Amino acid sequence: MEHNEISVNEILRHLMHDYLNQMHLIQMNIDMGRTDEAKQLVRKYSQKCSQFFDINNVGLCETNEWLQTASWIYKNLTIEVNATLLNRGAEKYDSPLKDYLERFVEAIYPLLRGYQEQVLRVHLNSNDILEIQVELNGEWSSYTWIDESFKGLLRVEKEKNTESQIKFKLFASE
Helix, strand or coil, X not given: CCCCCCCHHHHHHXXXXXXXXXXXXXXXHHHCCCHHHHHHHHHHHHHHHHHHHHHHHCCCHHHHHHHHHHHHHCCCCEEEEEEECCCCCCHXXXXXXHHHHHHHHHHHHHHECCCCCCEXXXXXXXXXXXXXXXEEXXXXXXXXXXXXXXXXXXXXXXXXXXXXXXXXXXXXXX
């Protein structure tokens, strides 16, 4: 799937729209006397910001940019990101990782069935070595993900490939 670059104005427009929606949701919960739910939302949005900075701090800036904006381009796909990042120095994996995730989504996206929720979960972990777990849940036509072109930088471990779930892990070579 070909797409155009996103302008700075479009990025800001998306961010402001999301920000206003989040603030309205918190305000609605406060107005209804549901302070625990409002506090939980504040924690959720704060954690999302922390993870954004953590991903950048380990050197995965291009990957982070793609993860944060891909759902704006691939509108039938919800992307959930989780990060447990302790070690820095992942810069050399950044561009290949972003390209890999993008190729994966571009390959599967035309096969998605739009009437069902499609969720792509990406968990980045760098306790010992960089490990990325990718899981796509939804419904699509039969598909086999075979792209493993990392030239030794990352190793792919396939876990599941059905018509409702694809799951694999990527491991840094060092």
